Amino acid sequence: MAKFDAKKLAENVFGAEENSAAKIDPDKLGRYQRTAARMYHTRQVSAKEMFFCGLNNLGSTIATKINDNYRQLFNFNILKINPLYVILVDMLIGIYDVLNNPIMGIAYDHTRTRWGKARPYALLTPIPYYASTAILYCGGLFFAGNNDTNDPMKVIFLFSMMFLRETFSTIYGIPTGNLTTLLSPNPDDRIQVGLVQTYFWKYSGDFIAATLMPFVELVNKGYIDSKSGAGAVFAVFCLIGATIGALTSMLMSWNCKERVILQPQPASTTKTLFYFLKNKYFMRSFVAGLATGWWSSGGYNWDVIFQQEVLGGALKTIPFYMPRQIMQIVTLRLIESFKKMNHGNFRTTCLELRGWDLLAQIAQALIGAAVTKDNSTWWKSGIVFGITDGLNVLNDGPASVMEGEIGREINDYTEYLTGERPDGTFGLLTGLISKVMAPFNTAFTLLVLKWTGYNPTLTMLPYGQGSRSVYQKVVMLYAAGGIVPSIVSCIPLFFYDLTGEKKEKMYIALNERRALIAKEQNQFEELEALTAMLAEGEN
DSSP states (O other), X not given: OXXXXXXXXXXXXXXXXXXSTTTSOHHHHHTTHHHHHHXXXXXXXXXXXXXXXXXXXXXXXXXXXXXXXXXXXXIIIISOOOHHHHHHHHHHHHHHHHHHHHHHHHHHHTOOBTTBSSHHHHHHSHHHHHHHHHHHTTHHHHTTTOOOTTOHHHHHHHHHHHHHHHHHHHHHHHHHHHHGGGSOSOHHHHHHHHHHHHHHHHHHHHHHHHHHHHHHHHHHTTSSOOTTTHHHHHHHHHHHHHHHHHHHHHHHHHHOOOOSOOOSSOOOHHHHTTGGGGOHHHHHHHHHHHHTTTOOSOSSOHXXXXXXXXXXXXXXXXXXXXXXXXXXXXXXXXXXHHHTGGGGOHHHHHHHHHHHHHHHHHHHHHHHHHHOOSGGGHHHHHHHXXXXXXXXXXXXXXXXXXXXXHHHHHHHHHHHHHSOOOHHHHHHHHHHHHHHHHHHHHHHHHHHHHHHTOOTTSOOOTTTTOOHHHHHHHHHHHHHTTHHHHHXXXXXXXXXXXXXXXXXXXXXXXXXXHHHHHHHTXXXXXXXXXXXXXXXXXX
């Protein structure tokens, strides 16, 4: 009988694969050291490609922010569906995603085409994804004037469109999100692309926030006569957003080139499904996400309630959102300065920025709740919000760019240990947390609504709930609702040591292996000529 070898088992499960950059003979990889160094240090992504990556973020944000930020508002106030049925739909869709998403993720991980791994998906899948999103948010037109919260036709419509949208969401979202990682093996390229995407993301998101709800407000107050009410506003915005989102995604796919050389024949699915066990950084983040997957600030958009009911409407809100707009310009200018902090150690800087955010959120919650009283104190609530939110936003640019690069480094570490890029599988593992927990989050909405005493069926008007206590709790939820998951998600950063020389050695070994693959595929001469030409162009 064979003797059980626990050490060997642990090595097989958690250790590096034999054909990975971490295990291949350094002498064999060392033949490509010069090319690898050039790949690591040479910028390859053009300004045109960066623009199209940013443009895609603009389009996708316009289309998806409505779903991300206003979904429950739409379900409760526009479609007017009983929250219990919404919970049931979320639960069924969550079960479906658990079964459906792995199939799509595995298909993406095994894709190898002459156009690349992610580009074909980014070109072909946005139309069905955005079309289903647009039809879903046209529901307010289809059921205009129907106030029956138990109407089975509305529940069937919600389930059907959520089913279609989620079917296409994964196979569109993961490849599109990973395309920027495959554009270049140079970290500075990826950081610069992240900067451009952050710029487009911030201002497109603020555009929706600054225009959607003011139109809803005008309808609610009777300034715009519409038989379909606020449902018409949602429909128009989502139709425009979906059109822009589909076009910008296809433009990015058409104009951007994948330059990261991948292993031509992926490993079997039975192996790659467990590759996450080899990446200690991913595992820590996954556990942190799982630990807070149940948490929710109520699933309701307290930002909207704060604007429309506490501050008194869109026009009154404008002055208090100006610090945010100003600081968003400043924060983009601070990225280069923050990158140099702590000798370029992104982990330490990100932890410091998270602490900064935490203090700003606590101040906003406590002081904001204290000054919120009635219709006469809206300006005090606005001043507190303007100052604390401006301070919070001031570090958003550096934080998003550096945390985004840390996320890409964690994915690269998997390739370093396994020779594979199972981005689809890994993306699904993290995504499944939110999918599985979606019913719990929605159920938590009912508990939070009960705690606040807020009645979502009432029309959103200044202090329309008639209770100081309700609005104090609204202010606290808006400011500090995400503190718990933010704190927990910081924990893995304390153990993140993929920095400095260790990180550079990893990337050199990765690029040496990629050069080796290029050699085996008779592409090395072309690769060497390109990197040499680009390196000379930078000098």
